[in-house]
Amino acid sequence: MSGPAVDRRLQGEGATPLAGVGTVVWYRPDDSVDLDEPPEDVDPEAELARFEEASETARTELEREREETRERVGEEEAEVFGAHLQFLSDPMIEDGVEAAVTDDGLPAPHAVRAAFAGPIEQFEGMDGRMKERADDLRDVRDRLLRILTGAERVDLRSLPEGSVVFAERLTPSDTAQLDPAVVAGFVTATGGRTSHAAIFARSLALPAVVGVGAGLYEVDEGTEVVVDGDTGEVVLNPTEETRARASGGLDAPVREAPVETSDGKEIEVAANVGRPAEIEAAVERGADGVGLYRSEFLFVDRDAPPGEAEQYEAYRDALDAFPDGRVVVRTLDIGGDKPVPYLDLPEEENPFLGDRGIRRSLGNDADLFETQLRALLRAAAAGAGDLAVMLPLVSTVEEVRAARTRLEAVASALDEAGVDHAIPEFGVMIETPAAVLMGPDLASEVDFFSIGTNDLAQYVMAAARGNERVSELRDFRQPAVIRAIRETVRAAEGTECWVGMCGEMAGDPDLTELLLGLGLDELSMSAVTVPAVKQRVTAVDTDEARELATHVASASTKEQVVDRLTSQGESP
Known part of the structure; x- marks a missing residue:
């Protein structure tokens, strides 16, 4: 007589704080060529x-x-x-x-x-x-x-529902095809948490485990599995109990209310969004609000810019989704890697250092900027939540003052026309070394800073995003990046200016204690990681976090940063 079913488990590295249950479908693209x-x-x-x-x-x-x-x-x-x-x-x-x-x-x-x-x-x-x-x-x-x-491309868009993709590796082209509504997760023999497949998994909210090793090849097509993207476990032929736990979600519990550190400091945990579906996901995952609304998504993939009415409705919808929260809208961030066909964008040798962000809003795109401000001020009065307006790629005090003058002029025009409106919070993204160095001056001009770590790392380390040869330099754990964050927070101390972060760094639960120790008031991230970060916040003691931040910020090499995080129980 056989005994009770026993789970068989493979161990890899979890890529997302999510779990899924499904049936193995092997993906072997090399067979096609x-x-x-x-x-x-x-x-x-x-x-x-x-x-x-x-x-x-x-x-x-x-x-x-x-x-x-x-x-x-x-x-x-x-x-x-x-x-x-x-x-x-x-x-x-x-x-x-x-x-x-x-x-x-x-x-x-x-x-x-x-x-x-x-x-x-x-x-x-x-x-x-x-x-x-x-x-x-x-x-x-x-x-x-x-x-x-002339080989046929394997179509990962047409997988049967409930598939768990097993592969030696998944390239970015492969992973981008996966549909979260159909695919229950994926598992690879190679790769790590910083691989492109893992990053895509987090953005797509797909359960994923990477780096399982040779044991993966022993699993047959059609095997039922549980993919635990939090612990890194892959459970083969799971018991009913294991299946039930996974179906109910093995990831961190969704917390709808704001969370506090263990010693009572409230931290806002928000989501980065660009599309209506992402707003819905942010609500479902318990985000306190929106820390980065990428308004340029309203302007791309079309033949003409959106009008004031269309923008007003989009901003109001986001505010109504978070009646007790805050929605931070980044004004039009066009240029760099965001081409828009109907705009006369220059061909520049290095567009990331060129005519983009607030530079265009105060220059060639001034009319678009004014229309956007009109829609934002009207939405601020009509929407249920609190609106904040944020300027991208700020480098000088003059840019901030000029933008505020435009906003005040728009408000005056709305007053004269008898149009209902409200003045929102006004802030800037900290993405350039210039903004970090001018932090004390900027803090007296605005209501908040939001640190965009993706661009900040690029500019601080002189390591272009998209250039994989220098990707190691863009690591958020580089001492210069951590010190830039520290200096930004210090610049706001003693003022009414609060400091948040909306880059990918904010969504890594292993860095939550460090970021709170550095003094951040708000963290904004992909919606999928909101529950895990909220859970980590509740375990942080502020005094201990400050000690960790001091220890880490004094490191002179990335290796020292990683070692000091590890010694405090953090994962590198």
């Missing part, structure tokens, strides 16, 4: 022409997928495809293909495989995030091979 032995004679000119044509097709695909990902997943995730475009035109790859064709006599597909082999091996030999960049190269290589060979 099979190269025969190369012929003895090839026409080098013809093969190089084939490669150039395939590169152009790949470039078109990547640009389309970047826009689709920006709309469906998020702007940070869409940057991955910008990095792939860089790899596609990398001279090392192009020269490698040319040498393999002209010197070694290989046809284009074999030359592509040969040219990518060395760089992939080189990244594989590195540590941390740099090692995971090998997957980006594989993604670009496999795309070129598929185009050159």
